[in-house]
Amino acid sequence: xxxxxxxxxxxxxTKIDAITDRDELLYEIYKETVKNLMFEDGIEWSMLLRFxxxxxLKVKPAIREKxxxxxxxxxxxxxxxPTIGDQNPGYSKI
Numbered sequence: 001x002x003x004x005x006x007x008x009x010x011x012x013x014t015k016i017d018a019i020t021d022r023d024e025l026l027y028e029i030y031k032e033t034v035k036n037l038m039f040e041d042g043i044e045w046s047m048l049l050r051f052x053x054x055x056x057l058k059v060k061p062a063i064r065e066k067x068x069x070x071x072x073x074x075x076x077x078x079x080x081x082p083t084i085g086d087q088n089p090g091y092s093k094i
Contacts, residue, residue: 001032027055 002013019025030051034044048056049069056063063069072091078084087093 001029004032004036023055026051030059 002016005013005016016028019028030044030047033047037043048059051059053066056069067088067090070088070090072088073084075094078087078093
């Protein structure tokens with residue numbers, strides 16, 4: 001992570017060196033990934049979903065419950081596969 005940050009001109013790694021917790025390190029890696037890959041086909045969203053819900057809420061407070069991070073099943077899937085079952089919570093089949 002220091003190598004990547006160094007390429008951006010960052011020289012003060014005090015915060016990174018002070019990390020003693022695995023989850024804190026993962027969160028810093030997430031933030032660095034977002035800075036570097038923003039708008040690169042949603043990779044930051046996929047990475048965020050790997051965190052516990054309390055971390056997700058810290059980053060995206062508009063997400064009020066777990067159903068907000070579940071995407072809908074596309075309508076075409078219901079047409080092609082009528083036995084698929086119910087739509088994901090919070091969405092309609094239409």
